[in-house]
Amino acid sequence: MNVLGRITELPELPEPLAPLKEMAYNVWLWWSWTPAAQELYRRINPVLWEACRHNPVKLLLEARPERLADLAADPEYTASVEAVYQSFKAHLASRPKPTTGTVAYFSAEFGFHESLPIYAGGLGILAGDHVKAASNLGVNLVGVGLFYHRGYFHQHLSPEGVQTEYHETLHPEELPLLPVRDAEGQPVKVSVELEGRKVWITAYQVQVATVPVYLMSTDLPENDPADREITAELYNAEPGMRLRQEIVLGIGGVRLLRALGLEPEVWHMNEGHSAFIGLERIRELTEQGLDFDAALESVAASALFTTHTPVPAGHDVFGFEQVAHYLQGWWERLGITRERFLNLAREEREDGAVYSMSVLALRTSRFAGGVSRLHGEVSRKMFHDLWPGLEPEEVPIGHVTNGVHTWTWLAPVLRDLYERYFPEGWMHALSRPEHWATDALPAGELWAARRALREQLIRDVRERLGEQRLRAGEPPARLRAAERALDPGTLTVVFARRFATYKRADLLFHDPERLKAIVNGPYPIQIVFAGKAHPKDEPGKAMIQKIVRLVRELELEDRILVLEDYDIALARTLVFGADLWLNTPRRPMEASGTSGMKSALNGGVNFSVLDGWWAEAYDGQNGWAIGTERAYDSLAAQDAADAASLYDTLEHEILPLFYARDAEGIPTGWLGRVRRSIRTAGAAFSAERMVNEYLNAYYKPAEAHGQVLREGGHARARELAAWKKRMAERWRQVRLEARAPGDLRLNGKPLEVAASVDPAGIDPRYLRLELLLRRGATGPLQRVAFPEPEAHDGRLHYHIRYRPDLPGSYVYGVRLAAQHPDFAQPFEVAFVRWA
Numbered sequence: 001m002n003v004l005g006r007i008t009e010l011p012e013l014p015e016p017l018a019p020l021k022e023m024a025y026n027v028w029l030w031w032s033w034t035p036a037a038q039e040l041y042r043r044i045n046p047v048l049w050e051a052c053r054h055n056p057v058k059l060l061l062e063a064r065p066e067r068l069a070d071l072a073a074d075p076e077y078t079a080s081v082e083a084v085y086q087s088f089k090a091h092l093a094s095r096p097k098p099t100t101g102t103v104a105y106f107s108a109e110f111g112f113h114e115s116l117p118i119y120a121g122g123l124g125i126l127a128g129d130h131v132k133a134a135s136n137l138g139v140n141l142v143g144v145g146l147f148y149h150r151g152y153f154h155q156h157l158s159p160e161g162v163q164t165e166y167h168e169t170l171h172p173e174e175l176p177l178l179p180v181r182d183a184e185g186q187p188v189k190v191s192v193e194l195e196g197r198k199v200w201i202t203a204y205q206v207q208v209a210t211v212p213v214y215l216m217s218t219d220l221p222e223n224d225p226a227d228r229e230i231t232a233e234l235y236n237a238e239p240g241m242r243l244r245q246e247i248v249l250g251i252g253g254v255r256l257l258r259a260l261g262l263e264p265e266v267w268h269m270n271e272g273h274s275a276f277i278g279l280e281r282i283r284e285l286t287e288q289g290l291d292f293d294a295a296l297e298s299v300a301a302s303a304l305f306t307t308h309t310p311v312p313a314g315h316d317v318f319g320f321e322q323v324a325h326y327l328q329g330w331w332e333r334l335g336i337t338r339e340r341f342l343n344l345a346r347e348e349r350e351d352g353a354v355y356s357m358s359v360l361a362l363r364t365s366r367f368a369g370g371v372s373r374l375h376g377e378v379s380r381k382m383f384h385d386l387w388p389g390l391e392p393e394e395v396p397i398g399h400v401t402n403g404v405h406t407w408t409w410l411a412p413v414l415r416d417l418y419e420r421y422f423p424e425g426w427m428h429a430l431s432r433p434e435h436w437a438t439d440a441l442p443a444g445e446l447w448a449a450r451r452a453l454r455e456q457l458i459r460d461v462r463e464r465l466g467e468q469r470l471r472a473g474e475p476p477a478r479l480r481a482a483e484r485a486l487d488p489g490t491l492t493v494v495f496a497r498r499f500a501t502y503k504r505a506d507l508l509f510h511d512p513e514r515l516k517a518i519v520n521g522p523y524p525i526q527i528v529f530a531g532k533a534h535p536k537d538e539p540g541k542a543m544i545q546k547i548v549r550l551v552r553e554l555e556l557e558d559r560i561l562v563l564e565d566y567d568i569a570l571a572r573t574l575v576f577g578a579d580l581w582l583n584t585p586r587r588p589m590e591a592s593g594t595s596g597m598k599s600a601l602n603g604g605v606n607f608s609v610l611d612g613w614w615a616e617a618y619d620g621q622n623g624w625a626i627g628t629e630r631a632y633d634s635l636a637a638q639d640a641a642d643a644a645s646l647y648d649t650l651e652h653e654i655l656p657l658f659y660a661r662d663a664e665g666i667p668t669g670w671l672g673r674v675r676r677s678i679r680t681a682g683a684a685f686s687a688e689r690m691v692n693e694y695l696n697a698y699y700k701p702a703e704a705h706g707q708v709l710r711e712g713g714h715a716r717a718r719e720l721a722a723w724k725k726r727m728a729e730r731w732r733q734v735r736l737e738a739r740a741p742g743d744l745r746l747n748g749k750p751l752e753v754a755a756s757v758d759p760a761g762i763d764p765r766y767l768r769l770e771l772l773l774r775r776g777a778t779g780p781l782q783r784v785a786f787p788e789p790e791a792h793d794g795r796l797h798y799h800i801r802y803r804p805d806l807p808g809s810y811v812y813g814v815r816l817a818a819q820h821p822d823f824a825q826p827f828e829v830a831f832v833r834w835a
Contacts, residue, residue, distance in 0.1 A: 011060060014072035019085035024056035025176045025207060035412045036084050044071065053569065055115035058174045095210050096138030100695065101265030101703050103141045105130065106253055106274035108245075109152075109234055110145050110213060112206065114568040116175055117151035117168075118215070120234055121498050121532075122594055123308050125568070126371075127270055128208075129405035129594075130694075133687035135209035136407075139695060142262060143213030144253040144274075146245065147172065147204050152234040155532045157564040159472050161548030163533055163541050167233060172217075177204035180214060180260070189220075190255040192247055194326055199227045199244075201252045214260075216252055237536040243318050243326055246357065250276025254284075265703040268304045268694075269365070272316055272357035275345075278303060278364025283333050290714055292336045293721035296364065298714050302706025303365035304698045307358060307397070309591050310378040311502060317347065317354035348385065362386060362397075366705065367698050370399040371592040374615045378588050389815070389832025391772070391781050400697065401613055402592040403690035406430050406682070409598040411576040413449050417441060431689035436682035438675035446674065447666050450579070450603050451488075457577025458486045460570075461528060461561065468564050485561060490524040491658045493607075494578035496566060497595060499533040499540040506543055507584040509550045510643035516554045518647065523655035526559045527582075530566040530574065575599045580654065583608035584626060584646070586638065600681035603674045607654065609642065613685060622676040624649050716822075723820050731818065731831045733760035738814040738835035750803040755786070755814055755835060757796040764789065766818050769798050773812045 013021055020040065041056045042049045044063050052058040071077045107127040111119030119125060127143075134141040149172075153165035172179075180188045180203040191198040200220050206213040218230040230244045254277050257264065267277055278299055285295035308314070320342050331341035345360035346353055362368055362383060370376040376399030381392050407427070410418075418426065421442075426435035466482040486492070497503055508527070509515060519525055529547060533540030544562065551560045563570065575581070581599035583590070583606065590612040597613060600606055606623035608614040618625055627645045632638035657669050683689065709717040735758035744751065753771060769786040789796040804810060818831040 011063070011065065011068065013060070014068060016072045016078040017068060017081060019081055019088075020056070021060065023085065023088055024060060025178060034084070034087070036080070037088070040077075040081060040084055043077065044068070053115040054113070055175065057176050058115070061174060092209060095135060098138055098140035100140055100699050102262060103134075103139060103266040103268055103699055104144060104253075104257060104262070104264035104277075105134075105141050105268045105270060106144045106249065106277060107270035108146065108249060108273035110143065110206075110215075111568060112208065116206075117154075117170070117567065118146070118148045118234060119568075120152050122592070123271060125571075126308075126402055126592075126594060129403070129408065129687040130270070130691060131208050131211050131213060132405045132408060133403070133691040135211045136688060137691055137695070138210070139691060139699070141211050142257070142264070143206075143208075143211060144249070144257065145213065145215050146231045146234075146249055147177070147215035147217045148231055148234045149217065149219050150232045153532070153535060155565045156471060157468065157544065157548075157562065159469075159474055159478075159548075161545040161562065163544055165535050172204050177206060177215070179203075180205050180256075182259075188256070188259050190252060190259050192252045192255070194227070194244060194247065196328075197224070197227075199223055199230065199248070201248060201256065203256055214253075214256060216248060216256060218248060235534070237534075239318055239322065240326075242316060243322060246273050246316065247276055247326060250274045250278075251280040253277060254280040265706060266302050266304065266699050267365075268306070268699075269361050270306050271308050272305070272361045275305075275357045275361035275364065278360065279327075279330065279334070282364070283330070285714065286334050290718070291721070292334050293725065294714060294718040295334075297720050297724075298706070298709045298717035300364050300366045301709045301717070302702045304367040304369075304694075304702055305358075305361040305365045306369055306371065306400075307361075307375075307379055308371055310375060310382060310589055311500075315356060315358040317349075317356045320353070320355050323355045358383075359386065366396075367702050368397045369698070370397060372401045372612050372616065373399055374588055374611065375399060375591040378591075389817075389834065391774075393781050398697065400690055400693045401616065401685070402594050402597070403685045403687040404594050404597045404601065404681075405687040406601065409572070409575060409601055411449075411453055411572075411602050413452055414602055417445060417449050430686040431683050431692065433679070433683040436679045438679045441675065443666050443668060443671055444664070446603070446671060450674065453577040453602065454492055454579060455488045455577075457492065457528075457573050458488055460573045461486060461563065464563055464570070465561060481558065485558060486526050486528075487524065490526045491579050491655065492577065493525060493527045493580045493582050494530075494574045494599070494604075495527065495582045495584070496530040496571065496574050497583070497593075499531045499543050500537065501539045501543065502586045502589040504584045504586055504639070504642075505529065505531070506546055506550075507639065507643055507646065508582070509547065510639060511647065512550055512554055514647050516556065518651050518655075519554075519556055519559050521651070521655075523659050525650075525655060526561075528561050528563065528574065528578075530563040530570060532566055571595070571598070575604065576602050578604045579658065580604065581606050581608070583611075583614065584642065585609055585611050586635065587611040587627070587629070597681050597685040600677040600685070603678055605670075605673045605677050607646075607649070617680055617685065619676075619680070622673060622680045624654060720820060727762065727766070727818055727831055730760045730762055731833075734758060734762065734816070734833060735760075736814070736816045736833050736835050740812075740814070740835075746803065750801040751812070752799070752801050753812075753814060754800075755798045757789070757798070757816060758794065759796055762818065764791070764796055765821060767796070768817050768819065770815050770817070771800055771802055771812060772815055773802075773804070773810045775804070775806065775808045775810050779808075779810075 041059055048062055049059055109119045109124030111124035111128040131143050149170050150167040151170050153167055156164045182188050187202050189200050189202050191200050199218055200222050201216050201218055202220055203214045203216045219228045230248055236242055281299040282295040331338045344363050345355045347356035347359045370379040379397045380395035384392050384395055387395050421440040422437050423435050462482055462485050465485055466479055469478050469482055499505055548562055551557055575598040578599050581596050581604045583593055583596055587609050588611055593612040596606045609626045610629050627642040658667055660667055660669055662668050738755040740753045771784045773782045784802055786798040786800045789798045814835040816833045
């Protein structure tokens with residue numbers, strides 16, 4: 001056929017079934033944790049429901065009209081529709097009223113559901129959970145992302161473990177997406193300038209309960225064919241295409257919100273992909289008459305940047321000439337030089353300077369954080385060079401440890417069990433520890449639920465494995481073997497995450513013969529691997545092949561499986577049913593690791609390196625640690641030590657505990673770990689707790705800070721920018737001299753330090769002189785302010801007497817800092833000088 005176009009007509013549902021259509025377009029959050037809603041769609045056609053990847057819109061498009069008519073005439077079914085619909089409306093009506101202004105949440109990927117594959121992994125799933133929790137809590141949030149019409153790639157594995165990738169075309173009219181329209185009912189369009197031409201952008205809306213998420217697309221007939229491809233695929237590896245995507249996301253995203261009449265008070269960049277929003281917001285203000293410095297202060301005051309990885313490859317960088325090519329003329333728009341424009345994002349690396357999106361995000365925001373306590377520490381060290389004069393722990397990057405959306409990731413059988421035994425209303429105050437009363441769960445019922453989830457995992461894995469082998473053209477014997485894979489009564493270990501070398505999926509195979517001895521030992525064990533390697537990550541792909549080869553050589557193919565095409569649907573199966581969740585990153589490279597939280601929520605027990613979230617969650621009773629928190633001289637030494645710890649713990653602690661049963665056949669010792677695991681994850685690692693922390697630590701302060709600087713036509717921003725300019729001119733002339741005894745044994749006497757400062761005309765109220773001390777090589781930093789100085793001879797004279805609270809060896813120094821008292825923030829020290 002010579003195709004001229006495509007039309008899609010949604011069915012006119014019989015009146016009793018009309019709510020199915022409304023719920024289908026607001027179903028991402030709701031059905032995923034409401035089994036009754038899922039069942040309504042599944043009953044229309046169970047086979048089609050699976051084939052559509054649980055996509056209700058696609059299901060309604062494909063359903064036979066006579067089937068819908070039969071259901072409309074079924075009183076029991078229509079009563080169920082009405083009951084679910086009333087519950088749905090009650091949920092929307094019960095959301096708390098917003099307590100903040102609008103928060104614009106920008107992310108390159110959103111993982112709401114498997115039928116909308118515009119996510120690659122943890123970052124996208126986290127973004128989806130953030131949005132869902134924001135809706136639950138009544139946060140006035142709006143999401144901004146991209147609609148990739150070919151999504152993220154699907155993965156096929158050959159019998160040898162060779163990964164191949166393919167994309168499927170996504171049709172927005174077959175998804176719970178609605179075109180974003182203007183007041184006249186026309187699709188909203190905005191544009192960005194690329195290489196001297198306009199690229200037009202439209203958007204689709206995903207309604208996540210009370211939160212709208214706008215997904216932008218350049219796949220429009222008025223664009224050049226090359227520009228239509230900008231939003232085709234997630235994480236295109238070609239740098240020029242990636243840069244264009246990020247211009248559309250950041251600059252285009254701001255323009256889209258303006259076109260919709262939205263004026264966010266807080267701008268949240270979920271990773272550096274959207275950092276160009278800072279440039280666009282500054283451009284808006286410079287066109288209104290502000291100079292660049294005042295505009296930067298005003299914009300940065302209300303901006304938050306969350307960084308998600310300590311791996312350098314996870315931070316997008318570009319060449320300066322490439323950025324200048326695509327953003328030609330932007331420095332004139334902002335009223336600054338080309339050099340200053342490019343230096344906003346300058347990062348010095350061993351192989352030369354680069355334009356870093358993460359640096360740009362940090363330069364254009366006053367709030368920043370990592371995604372776990374350890375990741376916050378790593379990030380402060382990683383970006384320390386941007387704050388010369390500060391000690392690493394003073395770098396203004398905090399953290400909010402990630403959490404998971406409980407209602408999405410809790411298995412229905414466990415939700416029913418918790419509902420019976422947890423305090424009333426527990427699901428609506430998830431972050432309260434007392435609600436997770438796991439001791440109240442009867443051992444028999446808890447163990448029965450865990451067995452049922454493992455059995456469901458095995459059924460799903462067998463089905464997927466059979467389809468995988470059939471696609472790969474494997475012989476009939478291998479297809480029959482898939483039907484018998486795994487054993488319902490055996491301890492089931494899962495390793496499911498992206499195949500990147502630092503995640504060390506092959507650590508389990510460090511000593512192949514010892515692994516084989518454990519697997520074939522007195523306590524049975526079975527292991528499921530799942531994950532994708534980035535198409536350009538050849539070492540990651542090689543790791544998959546290595547594992548497949550070793551499994552075959554060890555003759556363990558019936559006990560260790562590698563599944564293809566890891567997505568949200570498979571993730572649910574695995575986190576619901578795993579007995580032991582294995583995580584082996586090379587510390588400290590795992591920023592957070594939310595999959596382990598999901599498993600723990602369902603009674604899976606974590607067995608992990610003390611990295612990411614597990615470094616703060618592990619208490620010795622809720623799972624097991626691999627290795628220690630020590631540093632190693634070489635990667636090989638670290639791998640060897642961690643592998644030895646893994647084997648010893650698995651063989652001598654985990655397996656015996658799992659198979660130790662009481663008179664009723666219940667592993668009471670194991671269930672103790674299960675209860676503790678659920679209690680640990682339930683409150684402290686829920687997305688509700690996470691979003692509440694963002695609200696209190698970042699959103700509310702950013703909104704308040706931004707409002708102050710915007711007052712009076714940005715008068716306070718102008719004042720702060722002018723103050724910094726004056727300070728920069730004078731700071732070069734400031735002189736600091738300190739008189740200290742050097743190395744000294746105190747022997748009960750205080751340390752005495754004197755200092756004098758030539759302030760070069762700077763008002764003393766802007767200056768702060770501090771004595772800084774550190775106990776030992778790694779002790780916490782202590783900051784002690786000098787008493788008020790005496791002024792004479794044109795200088796400020798300081799004196800301090802100090803005695804440490806604890807005995808020990810200390811290093812000390814004297815530091816002068818300047819800060820405007822009216823704009824004092826704990827994260828901003830504009831000018832620093834050490835004696």
